[in-house]
Amino acid sequence: MHAVLRDVRATLVPDMTGPHxxxxxVMLVLTVLTGLVDAFSYLLLGHVFVANMTGNVVLMGFALAGAPGFSAPASAVALxxxxxxxxxxxxxVHRAGAHRGRQLQHALLxxxxxxxxxxxxxxxxxxPYAGGARFTLIVLLGLGLGVQNAVVRALAVPDLTTTVLTRTLTGAIADSRLAKGPGSRAGRRALSAAAMxxxxxxxALSLLNGHxxxxxxxxxVLLAALSTAATQFARSDAPWTRPPGPA
Incomplete structure (x- = not known):
């Protein structure tokens, strides 16, 4: 339990001289953002994901099979x-050069x-959002979350992918001491799931009870705050700004 709590603290209040x-x-906030955006797209744009492409492919399969309430064109546009x-x-990311702070800043903007x-x-x-408005929203959000996933992949912070939780949860269990593994970083992985x-x-709460x-x-608002912080990160020359080595 103490190891889990230490892992949680190290993720929320990281060592600024550490490798990341x-x-x-930042990755946790982007994971929260993923949940926000997918709640909007799934609940209001006709059962389609704009961030979770694994789920989107599954939904497309439902639509192609004729299941009611799903749209193959909407899923295809999202993909x-x-x-x-x-x-x-x-x-x-590649134009930003080998500086993770600049990579993050440019992608977030x-x-x-x-x-x-x-x-x-x-x-x-x-x-309800329909016709051109619906597909415009799918396109814009799909573009934005595609950018996010590209920079997250480049930054390569372990267990914080901002979208894919299946591998994260599998690692938490398969790498645990209970499974005779090396240690699961359960605190960080649990934070990732909790953020989503x-x-x-x-x-869901905000759209059901508000606008x-x-x-x-x-x-x-979250992206604006992160972009402001990333402006400072882009000026750093700390060790973490250099590309990570092999995992």
């Missing part, structure tokens, strides 16, 4: 948009632009 510096809590966002994010544009569309469009849960809960665009408004 301030990145772990293509996410791929385009990942391409854009990857290009942005791009993601902020996409999510803010989606928020504007949501505010100006009448609910918190984002999904907050997103439907509220999850995107919260996401835009």
């Amino acid at each position: 510096g301030p990145l772990p809590p 293509v948009s996410f791929a385009a966002g990942a391409l854009s994010g990857g290009s942005t 791009l993601e902020t632009a996409f999510v803010t544009a989606a928020m504007t569309v949501a505010l100006l469009s009448g609910r 849960l918190a984002g999904a809960f907050l997103g 439907p665009a509220l999850p995107l408004m919260i996401a835009a």
Whole structure:
């Protein structure tokens, strides 16, 4: 239990001289954002994910089989948009050079632009979101989350992928002492799952009891705050800003 609590503390209040510096809590905030955005897209855009592509492929399978309430075109648009966002994010990361602070800053500014544009569309469009407004929202959010996943992959902070929890949870169990493993970093992995849960809960709660665009408004505020912090990170020359070595 003490090891788990130490792991939680080290993730929330990281050692700034460590290999990942301030990145772990940034990844947790981006995980909350993922939950927010997917709550909005799944509940209001017709059962489609814009961040979780594994789930999106499954939903497309449901739609192709004729299950009611699912849309193959919406899932396909989300997949293509996410791929385009990942391409854009990857290009942005590579242009930023071998400095993780600049990589994060440039990618967050791009993601902020996409999510803010989606928020504007949501505010100006009448609910329910249908037709062109619905697909515009899917495209903008898919682009933004594709960018996010590209930079998160480049930053390579262990167990904090911001979207994929299956591998995280598997590692927490399979690497545990109970399974005769080397140690599971259970605290960090539990925080990742809790952050996704918190984002999904907050997103669903806010759109069900407030304005439907509220999850995107919260996401835009989080991104603005992270972008401001990343501006400072981009000026750092601390060891964590250098690309991580092999895992």
